[in-house]
Amino acid sequence: MSISNNILHHIENFTAQRDKELLAFSLLKSIRNILTPVKASILTLNSKDEPTMEITLASSDKCRFNHKNIHLPPEIKKSIEYMNSWQLDEFVDAYDHQHVSFHLLKQSRQNAQYLVITLDKKPSKSENYIIKGMLSIYSNFSSLLIEAQTDELTGLMNRKTFEESIVKLYQKFDVEDDEHTEQSNWIAIIDLDHFKNINDNFGHLYGDEVLIHVSRVMQQTFRHDDLLFRFGGEEFVILMKNRGRKDCERVLEALRQNVQNIKLPNIDAITVSIGVCEFNDDVFHITLMDRADQALYYSKQHGRNQITFFDQVVAEGLAVESQVNAGEIDLF
Numbered sequence: 001m002s003i004s005n006n007i008l009h010h011i012e013n014f015t016a017q018r019d020k021e022l023l024a025f026s027l028l029k030s031i032r033n034i035l036t037p038v039k040a041s042i043l044t045l046n047s048k049d050e051p052t053m054e055i056t057l058a059s060s061d062k063c064r065f066n067h068k069n070i071h072l073p074p075e076i077k078k079s080i081e082y083m084n085s086w087q088l089d090e091f092v093d094a095y096d097h098q099h100v101s102f103h104l105l106k107q108s109r110q111n112a113q114y115l116v117i118t119l120d121k122k123p124s125k126s127e128n129y130i131i132k133g134m135l136s137i138y139s140n141f142s143s144l145l146i147e148a149q150t151d152e153l154t155g156l157m158n159r160k161t162f163e164e165s166i167v168k169l170y171q172k173f174d175v176e177d178d179e180h181t182e183q184s185n186w187i188a189i190i191d192l193d194h195f196k197n198i199n200d201n202f203g204h205l206y207g208d209e210v211l212i213h214v215s216r217v218m219q220q221t222f223r224h225d226d227l228l229f230r231f232g233g234e235e236f237v238i239l240m241k242n243r244g245r246k247d248c249e250r251v252l253e254a255l256r257q258n259v260q261n262i263k264l265p266n267i268d269a270i271t272v273s274i275g276v277c278e279f280n281d282d283v284f285h286i287t288l289m290d291r292a293d294q295a296l297y298y299s300k301q302h303g304r305n306q307i308t309f310f311d312q313v314v315a316e317g318l319a320v321e322s323q324v325n326a327g328e329i330d331l332f
């Protein structure tokens with residue numbers, strides 16, 4: 001394949017992606033294919049410059065997400081610190097006859113993400129040009145994707161993205177993830193209590209402000225790999241991965257309390273009701289959502305400002321585990 005055809009092929013791959021993780025994966029694949037680096041990775045650091053995630057390509061061509069015990073060699077750490085102190089978007093350094101280039105992919109108050117490419121020779125001018133081109137296509141396309149997946153008011157993911165995320169849970173997403181354990185996944189529906197009163201008493205704009213505060217508290221309470229969605233109106237959905245039941249209960253209780261502690265003028269307390277069910281890949285997602293919804297209904301009917309697990313509702317004989325099985329209806 002000629003170089004230009006090869007590049008066109010990679011651009012085509014980028015623009016076919018509808019998922020941020022797959023887009024990052026596609027970038028790494030393109031870099032590996034074009035530059036044959038010693039190593040290429042996407043590194044995320046938190047606001048204290050501690051590594052929180054490293055995405056690499058495994059030899060099997062699978063995308064590997066590493067969240068724990070990420071080894072950051074001191075020279076890499078130093079180069080990133082140097083980039084930060086001079087607010088550079090790019091930086092190239094050489095250690096042990098290897099050329100390492102750092103490219104800032106995105107930066108926010110919470111974290112920064114870098115593409116780190118290690119080559120055993122200095123990249124040529126044309127290779128540098130290709131990297132730059134790839135990165136601008138990646139960055140433009142990534143902004144478009146983020147915009148399409150985000151709820152405008154709260155900055156959480158939107159309902160359309162929920163459908164895609166839950167499909168991934170069923171398909172077990174083609175990645176190697178070091179955080180994958182035999183722990184459960186959970187679906188929680190969070191609904192603000194008596195939100196209509198807030199709108200009626202203080203106006204819709206004030207209501208919007210409350211939704212923004214609650215979303216921030218959600219972002220602060222959950223882990224980076226928990227997925228937070230605004231489902232519409234004053235209803236939110238959370239997909240929690242790899243947690244035991246106790247841990248799931250603990251974090252939802254923390255959310256309930258954190259929301260109650262939000263201080264806003266004129267309002268005594270904002271509260272939320274929560275319904276939860278365990279994810280089960282033998283059960284169709286519409287059934288799972290219905291289970292979480294029945295648990296939420298129980299919370300609402302029993303005084304609000306509380307968490308109910310679906311199996312509690314079943315144990316009280318108020319619901320049965322009827323289900324539509326995956327495969328019986330083809331909705332995706």
Ligand SMILES: Nc1nc2c(ncn2[C@@H]2O[C@H](COP(=O)(O)OP(=O)(O)OP(=O)(O)O)[C@@H](O)[C@H]2O)c(=O)[nH]1
Pocket residue numbers: 191192193194195196197199203204205206207208211232233234300304
């Ligand atoms: N400010 C604001 N309000 C919204 C938005 N979307 C929906 N709402 C309002 O959310 C309110 C939801 O009211 P209800 O469904 O009656 O629920 P509730 O008052 O929270 O009562 P419970 O859920 O039973 O505790 C309605 O007043 C909607 O107009 C939005 O984007 N912004």
